[in-house]
């Protein structure tokens with residue numbers, strides 16, 4: 001059974017940072033085969049993970065849409081086999097995990113047949129992993145657009161601001177409108193300066209009926225890595241951010 005974890009929330013709240021650390025946690029602890037999916041068109045999960053990226057699913061779609069000469073241009077393969085093959089080529093295979101970047105979303109001239117094949121292909125690929133961890137762009141609409149796969153665990157990330165919590169509440173409301181079924185959704189507040197939230201923030205969390213999983217500290221070690229252009233996975237093992245996130249993950253849904 002594949003466990004799918006998606007990370008969502010307002011822009012700049014730490015989604016990519018947290019996704020990369022979750023992937024690193026699963027990989028380091030030998031939790032099984034991990035597929036990282038970068039569902040943000042600005043594709044920067046690979047940088048956070050410190051791995052190269054050559055191709056995206058969007059590139060593959062584009063390539064098929066512009067290909068002339070039908071199956072001859074696809075080396076005699078059926079459209080299905082060709083797209084499936086190209087998805088596997090776009091997959092970045094690392095020792096501890098694999099990474100697939102979705103790239104640009106389909107444009108107005110969207111080639112729907114290719115899109116459906118790609119979607120099925122990504123879903124089928126996902127099925128062969130123990131964990132699929134998805135870094136999303138801000139907002140949630142694409143969650144239903146990119147993949148038909150259900151999400152077991154949705155982490156909604158916020159900063160410790162009222163606007164952040166309100167945005168998280170909006171994401172939680174959107175879940176009901178998605179085609180994608182979500183098992184459980186939790187709020188994680190990131191970059192918290194102390195060890196508690198202000199009363200107005202606590203009130204907002206209660207008002208929006210958000211299920212708070214925990215608080216992550218503002219960690220200067222992360223800013224140092226940023227400044228040096230180092231991937232987030234280079235964060236020291238005993239960094240407060242790592243330890244707190246791991247405590248949260250092991251407390252959720254019977255533990256990750």
Ligand SMILES: Nc1ncnc2c1ncn2[C@@H]1O[C@H](COP(=O)(O)OP(=O)(O)OP(=O)(O)O)[C@@H](O)[C@H]1O
Pocket residue numbers: 010011012013014015016017018040136137138190191192216217218219220222223226241
């Ligand atoms: N706990 C933290 N302590 C200090 N800095 C952090 C922390 N979490 C994230 N950051 C920094 O905040 C910035 C934004 O983080 P990140 O890119 O992970 O956010 P995001 O939600 O993925 O953004 P976007 O919406 O643009 O995809 C980065 O520079 C990151 O290093």
Ligand SMILES: [Mg+2]
Pocket residue numbers: 015016017040044135136
């Ligand atoms: Mg991001």
